Amino acid sequence: MKLHYDNQADALYLRLDDSKILESEEVAPGIILDFNEKNQVVGVEMLSLSKRTGARVPDLVELSGLVPA
Secondary structure, X not given: OEEEEEOOOOEEEEEOOOOOOOEEEEEEOOXXXXXXXXXXXXXXXXXXXXXXXXXXXXHHOOOOOOOOO
16 A cells, blocks of 8 residues: 655545556545456545645644554
8 A cells, every 4th residue: 555645736645556547536526536457446536635634734644553564
């Protein structure tokens, strides 16, 4: 799983695995899901993140439950 924030685009992208993306769908304004060949969600993009949260992204990030590899 990978998490990427693009400061210029104010977009957060969560990639769940490395399978090939075959289709994307905007399921709500500024929320895009990426699907693989099995129609599984493999990516989630959120646009205009700071407007949605009212906070700067570095202030929002909290990771919990991480298990070392």
